[in-house]
Amino acid sequence: MLHIADADSAENNSGSSHYVVTPLSCSLPNRREGGPKASGEERLKILPGTRLHSICGGEDDSEQYYCNYGVNEEYEKQFQAAGLRVSARGIQGETRAVELPGHRFFVATLFQPQLSSRPEAPHRFWLAFLRAAMKFQKAGSKPSATRPHYDQPRAKTAKV
Template sequence: MTTPSTTSTARIALVGDRSPHVRSHTRIPGLLEKLAERDGLVLDAYWIPTEEAADVDGFDAIWLLPGSPYASEAGALAAVTTARTRGIPFLGTCAGFQHALLEFARGVCGLDSASHAESDPSGSSPVIVPLACSLAGHEGAIIVEPESLAGEILGAARTVERYHCSYGCNPEYLELLRSHGLRFTGADEAGDPRVVELPGHPFFLATLFQPELAREDLAPHPIIRALAFAAVHHLEAQSAAV
């Protein structure tokens, strides 16, 4: 695995199997440049293939990117575990949302058989299942709880976001996930979960929509800016603790 160099710049692990055919992957470098230009938020970014993501401790933020099925589901889940248990700021988008739920079901809820229907269609505990209607290439409204991390970041109770996914959370497992501490803070107009966060964690947010696709001018979405700020704060906290 590529090890980040020692620097005063916040370091972010972009976990995913980088491909020129995944639009979010091609947009992220430009978004990071805009963060530096517009907000002075300079992040030292490292692309980490899922097969090499078992150890991403030492970064100031972890972003689990779209692009499933991942080359290594185990690697993607390990990255989520690292962020969740080490207090590292985490963002999961699209497949990152799906695998954040899958990791929580296994690692916190004790549902070892939790599965993703895309990679394991015959799994006995399908926490992630095909959506009734694919959202690939669609936009949709999201209703956000105001008293939440997502609500604080977005500053609005309603937002319209872009998707490129065909899988989501199985409603049968929502109560299990909630009862162990996950909080679903954004839903579409039908009430289906689209945003999840983990209270008590410095920054743990996942969206089924893709904020990296939000604007054609590459102006960073508020959620991406918030992740960058969280990475900087993490770096400052770690430096102060030394």
């Protein structure tokens, strides 16, 4: 997406000079004892006009976390220029979710909806995902005409 040859996650410790996923700089206020930096619940600000906003039904939400890594904020402008949109921020303004407008369902979250989902009460995120999958199936699994260019097969280049 960013066309960075050695883009990686710091979790892999590959020695890359372009970690787009890095250790979180701060922990959640009510961190679970012995858990990762982001473990427990955090309030979110959901940005209006996003798919996540329509899923959550408003601008304020609270979600569960269990992780140590997140988006490297140094790459946020590059991600946005490539088409990703920040759709949720943490209490200190950190990126907590991104999405790809025009895609049938591309929402990536740092929070983990499965932590608060139960068989008798699935998280609204999973219900929205299943609705999108059923809509896609009903449409005959045809690719969207609005699919961004980087989802299309790339042309092969000849070696010189």
